[in-house]
Amino acid sequence: MSGFLKKLFAGAAPQVAHVNPWGAEFAVSPSQTLLEAALAQNIPFPHNCTVGTCGSCKCRLTGGQVSAITDFGYTLSAEELSAGYILACQARLKSRITVEVESAGDNLPQPATYTGQITSQHPLTHDILAVTVTLDRAMPYIAGQYASLALPGLAARSYSFAAAPERAGKRALTFYIRTVPGGAFTGQLFAGALQNTSLEVTGPHGHFFLRGGDGPIICMAGGSGLAPLLSLLHDARKNRLRRRCVLLFGARTQADLYALDQIEEIKTTWPADFTFLPVLSDEPASSGWSGRRGFFTGMLGEFIPPPQAASTQAYMCGPPPMIDAAITALTTLGLPLEAIHYDKFTDSSHAAR
Ligand SMILES: Cc1cc2nc3c(=O)[nH]c(=O)nc-3n(C[C@H](O)[C@H](O)[C@H](O)COP(=O)(O)OP(=O)(O)OC[C@H]3O[C@@H](n4cnc5c(N)ncnc54)[C@H](O)[C@@H]3O)c2cc1C
Ligand code: FES
Incomplete structure (x- = not known):
């Protein structure tokens, strides 16, 4: 041969x-x-x-x-x-x-297929909607996971659960959905064209959930990436988790901040030390904003002193560049990759590359 x-x-x-x-x-x-x-x-x-x-x-x-x-x-x-x-x-x-x-x-719940309908939607910001999808039966899930929503003729889109799970599962699922310019699903949603439309919902999916341990947790969200972190934090608080927690919320301007009342409620009832820091990247200099400016990825060292790096777990969701920058910053501070958990909110432009 x-x-x-x-x-x-x-x-x-x-x-x-x-x-x-x-x-x-x-x-x-x-x-x-x-x-x-x-x-x-x-x-x-x-x-x-x-x-x-x-x-x-x-x-x-x-x-x-x-x-x-x-x-x-x-x-x-x-x-x-x-x-x-x-x-x-x-x-x-x-x-x-x-x-x-x-x-x-x-031990995660097995994904299954459900029929759902968008039964309500209301704006959280100028480009993020809170959307309720009501299912034909209750879906069990773990805080931090996500579901896939499919319209007839359109590939499924993934959205993270924004509310804490319930023991018997949930029929009314809440999602925080950001509009994507040129997006096939969000374009119809934001035009109000999907109210009461039938959707195929599969889930739950994903491995973004709170891991065991007693060290501090640092949570980072960008835009609609706050949704799974709220689910995770509401659930942890319900379960009386006694771990020091830092929540960093990156947004462009004050108009892009939302759910601050929920965060305040979590903070005041969290059984251990809880720090919340919104960080704005494009807030006009003249606005009177006295909070932090820039990207929180450059500030992580303030919240993870060297002796705590080995015991800290990081949880983050949002745009892929934010996650990549945070992984670099966290590993430079000494966090092992195994302690860094995330869902990148990718879209079909990533699949098409
Ligand atoms: C695990 C996970 C969880 C997520 N959770 C959330 C969440 O809770 N909230 C949230 O808001 N988002 C979330 N996302 C993102 C979300 O799933 C969608 O990607 C987003 O809503 C876009 O859907 P769309 O149909 O509107 O846009 P798409 O139609 O998918 O288009 C997205 C972008 O890609 C471009 N595009 C489309 N096709 C092509 C192509 N062939 N070539 C080049 N460019 C193209 C479009 O112009 C547009 O700019 C999550 C994603 C993942 C992976
Ligand atoms: S199954 Fe989604 S990246 Fe492989």
Whole structure:
């Protein structure tokens, strides 16, 4: 056989993946992604979008080599890439590999499909709506998770739950949704065209939830990214979590701040020390705003003194550039990547890159 043919057949051979913590070992064909092969083996590999934008299938490559269908760097940070993280839904195997999946999510509620209707919507700011979707039956979820909403003929969009969960699940789901210029879903929503329209809702999804521990937590939100943090903080307060908490809320101007009454209520009833800091990036100099200006990512050192870096957990949601800048700042301060939890609010422009 010629060298060329040998190479061709060798390239076409299935490779083996070893996936921890399950210790599962299975073949992955050249046409399959790591995620597809794992799901075909009934391995509960975390996932949602399958197109490399949500980050749910993030795992750490500890041995072997993969190639990326779409660049992992659109969703993962530079720090995660250099620590060996990959996206299973975008990974094809170049050799035998070993990957580690965070096991903390094994007990999360199983996603299911529901029928829902938008039963109310009201503005929180000039570009964010509070939207209630009422389901045909109650959906159980964990604070911090999200659901996918699909209109007929349009791919599903992800939105994080803004309210604390209830033990028996919730039928009326609240979301905080920001308009996106040129956005197919938010364009119709903000035009008021979706009131009482039937939606297919799947969920709950995601691995953004409060981890165990007794060290401080630092929460960071940009824009509608406040929604899952409010859900998480309301729930933690209900459960009398006694951990020091800092909440940083980044917005452009005072007109972009919202839910301040909810934050004040959480702050005054939080059973331990609670600091809230809104930080404005584009507030006019003449406005009389006496609070902080700029980006909170440059201020994180004030809230994480060096002795606390190893025990602090970070939770953040919002625009991808904010998350990437915060990961760089947090790891520079000494937080391990395993203590940094986030959902990047990506959209279809990321999938199209
Ligand atoms: C886990 C997760 C949780 C989220 N939670 C929230 C939340 O709680 N609140 C919230 O407001 N948002 C959230 N998002 C973001 C949200 O899901 C949507 O991305 C957003 O609402 C946009 O939807 P759309 O249909 O209006 O815009 P889209 O139609 O998806 O368009 C988005 C942008 O991409 C551009 N675009 C579309 N197609 C292409 C293409 N082919 N090539 C180039 N550009 C293109 C559009 O012009 C537009 O600027 C979350 C995202 C994720 C992943
Ligand atoms: S399932 Fe892989 S990034 Fe969403």
